[in-house]
Amino acid sequence: MNDLVMKINDKKDWLGRQVWIVPACFGLSCLLTALSVVLLALRGFNGMENVWMCSIGADIFCMAICAMLCFSATLNSKARNADTHVFVTMLTTNAFALFLDEICWLVQGNPALRVVNLVANVLFYIMGSVLVYLFWEYIRRALKLNDRPMRIADLFVTVMLYPSLLLSLVNFVYPLYFEIDAGGVYRRAAQWDVSQVYLCIALTVVILAIAFAKASKKDRFVAISFVAIPLVNQAVTVNVFGLSTQYAATTVSIVLIYGVLFAEREKTLASTEMELGVATKIQADMLPGTFPFMPERTEFDLYASMTPAKEVGGDFYDFFPIDDDHLALVIADVSGKGIPAALFMMASKILIKNTVMTGKSPGEVLSAVNRQICENNREEMFVTVWLGILDLRDGTLVTANAGHEYPILKTPDGDFELLKAKHGFVVGGMPGMKYKETELHLAPGSKLFVYTDGVPEAENEQEEQYGYERFLNVLNKNRDARPEMLLKAVSADVGAFTQDQPQFDDLTMLCIHYRGKNN
């Protein structure tokens, strides 16, 4: 039995993987609605009883609602999942049942179209069983009913669907549920009540599942409405020939389900936005943000900033004293965006700082951090890092670069220029990497500018990149400015270049002005 349950579940999961279902269902619902209007226009209202017209009107109106709900589902492709596919399939099945109901009334009492009436009615009964089955499937997924009794209930409902469909098909050759008389008029047969048995079985399972599920009151209310509204409608209209509004009643239930789904999604979105806001604040708090940094130290002036592209970004900078004479400077860019990048960024930042504080050189630090990240990097994320350790006594700067942008250096009497030293491989990309070190000597009055790729790769409306030429120009125009003003000038220039274009990548910059020991 477990094998059978697994096979059934495999088939059901197939539904969740089919991305074409939502657009196809929308197209079909629209087609059915348009076709129903055209057929009504061709047929006209001649010879129709008032109740038939009521049924047809309700059918077309509800088909349009189904099409609109399908359209709504097509809009948010990212939020689609197996549940959405089941829901949309349920909507389209309902639309198809409404269409068949309309056909039945359009050809009612026309002996020449007796066969059309027969086919439409057989399909109408089939749709009833399929719709109830899909509703069970939807409830099973929405309320996450996966325990042992529910798996058995699922097997029972699924297997019982087949004899139910078979019995509907029998009506082609034997009037089991209904007959179309010589005048082309539909009449219920003596064993019509058998047609309701599957609906009764499946809905009983649904009611029990809802009763025993650990679901919220709202979910229970919505689920029970799918049973209650059509049942009340059936009780009222069962003996009124011509008034078939059971699928219109089902549409009301589906709209109710959709409303609750929509409200739930809005709630989830609001909650996610709030969490993202908190994450942004946590990330901002993680980066050193008190300026001037170590104002008592006259050897240097330092400023840094990070403007994330999304609420939380993957870039970071860091600076901290290792001892009285050494200052560590870090700038890094994590692959990807959003929460995953921010989590990876925090882990990387802590690892780098902790390893630097052990007294290792920049190359050794990057090798050690790379080893630790590669140990459990199942998501295959990586980070580009530029790390420098500045000796504040004589301006010696030892750096190591793991796939990061070239730093920009300004000598006391010169311009800002790219410092093209050899790159190592990104941290987290491959285990066992070694990183070469480069040693520089910063003369008093030198400025070092490090940044992430968000600055040179910022794009304007024409998809032109900001580039190094503009970047170096703005730096050189402000060559005498303090680091804070220099960063603000670059930010303003990038903003002027991109204008109203949304920021694609994080903008992170760090600048240090080395004044020397005896300034």
Add this chain to the structure above:
Amino acid sequence: MHFSHARKGVNKIIIAQVFAILATVLASGVGLILPVAERLTDNKDVLNTLLFMISVAMSGITATIVLVLMAVFSFFGYGQAAKDEAAFKKSMICALVGSTLTISGFFVQIPNDLLSTLLTSAGTVVEMFMLVYAVSGVMNLAVHCGQRSVTDGGRFMLRLLVVTYLITSVNTLIIRIFELSEHAWIVSIVIGAINSVLELLRYAFYLRYLRQCAAMLAAYDGEAEDE
């Protein structure tokens, strides 16, 4: 940990199942004989027909009384066992709802055949849930007691329950489909007999499984007291 409530509850459910087997035998007898009795009403031997009908009615009444007893023992048995294992509470609810639906279905049969069909179908599903939750409850207890054989027996029981309920549900549909045909009584007897055999089989295996569970709980509680 003790499972004394579950043990006492399961013992009551065992008694209920004995009643269930008795009721099935009596009801099956009535079900099989009734189509023949209906044909005998044309017979001119009025006295024999009358005696026959009285015996059928007596069997029916006895079966109903036994069914009510079964429902009472089941309800209290599941209720008591629910104090130790939550799944039995669901069985208790199903026992109450299932009995109500089945009895209602029986009483509304003459005024409203459609409603009777629906109530009886729903009652069958609820009864299946009652047994499924009970077997799941026993399996949960078996995990606590470390009795793998009882857990495996539970899997077999669940398989048996699904198969027998599926067959009896389809059979009920077949009886309804052929009820207006000329040979309805033959279909009714044959399918009715198959359903009765399946029901007896189901109850017999369920009874055996419950006895296994009772023995497991008695042994477990004994060990717990020794410790």
